[in-house]
Amino acid sequence: MPEAISLPGMVLDSMTRSPNRKRLLWREGGTIQSLDGAQFLAQASSIAQGLTLQGVTTGDRVGIIAPSGPEWLLFDIAALALGAITVPLFSNVSPENLAWQIQDSGMKLLLAQDAAQARLVKACSVGPLTIVSLAGADETGSVSWQDLLSPAPDLDGFRQSIAKVSPQNLATIIYTSGSTGRPKGVMLDHGAMLFQVAGAAERFPLDPERDLALSCLPFAHVFERIVTYFHLRNGYPLAIARDVQAVGDDLKIFRPTIFTVVPRLLEKMLDRIETQAMSATGIKLAIARAALAEAGHEPGLLSPLISPFLDVLAWRRVRAALGGRLQLIVCGGAALPPQVELRFRRMGLPIMEGYG
Secondary structure, eight states, rough: OOSSSSSSHHHHHHHHHHHSEEEEEEETEEEEEEEEEHHHHHHHHHHHHHHHTTTTTOOOEEEEEEEEHHHHHHHHHHHHHHTTTEEEEEOOOHHHHHHHHHHHHHHEEESSSSHHHHHHHHOOSSSOOOEEETTTTTTTTTTEHHHHOOOOHHHHHHHHHHHHHHHTTTTEEEEOOOTTTSSOOOEEEEEHHHHHHHHHHHSOOOTTOOOOEOSSSSSSSHHHHHHHHHHHHHHHHHOOSSGGGGGGHHHHHOOSEEEEOOOHHHHHHHHHHHHHHHTOOOOHHHHHHHHHHHHTSOOTTHHHHHHHOOOIIIIHHHHHHTTTTEEEEEESSOOOOOOHHHHHHHHHHOEEEEEO
């Protein structure tokens, strides 16, 4: 496919190619919500107009401290379509670092979750800063998310705005953790991020008709953000886990083929697998012990004979508990212990290491 020259251009192209395919999925209030390609573009267009009414224009810095969700992505793409620069912030950022990042980036507007988060932001900001709250207008003077969404979609204007964004335009400022001093803002342009996405697409060709991704990491994390752009480019549905504590349920409900994690989450999954396996009795316990032992080392001389039986009796059940369709797990954010990679690979769940 011809490559777009900006992140919003890439998303526009992808959504236009499949306007009726569900592109975002998430659970809310016990039900599955979704947006197809046409709905995604319509909402992003409305948000872009809402941001324009708030005075956001090319080169302005806009922050996102709200948690990961469909709103995060829609806001991000809408701001980028205007030529604005998004500044992702972790929701657990310290007040000191929050104040510094608002000041250092020259932030003009910020997306927050609720009144509590809006109050924190307001207390940390010195100059004028417009706050948009997902929970609605409140005593802090926040703008309601619904008000931001209220303008009627203008897809022609949206496309025209995107056409003005070049690969050299700054796309985002991502701050370091601040563990060695004040956080430092890393400036990335559209071209640099598109290069990463295009490279991943060459390495991992996925099928929009078959594949489905599950995201459970914060979009503020550069690793997850690049992977998310990769998903949006490739045209298959992206399911968003709003609560990482319930990701086990999301795996069973959405049945993804690709899943991004950090090593600690994989370690917790292995602990749970081993605990459940060792709670068996009799012959089931003997099978569980054999399956765990075989998964703990590289294939040996007898593995071609033993592994197919263990796969039918044990490893297949592990894959089923994770949705039954996983083809690729991408792990980043920290070093992946070799033993963790080995155990998952032997159980038929290959892991690729990302970085960021």
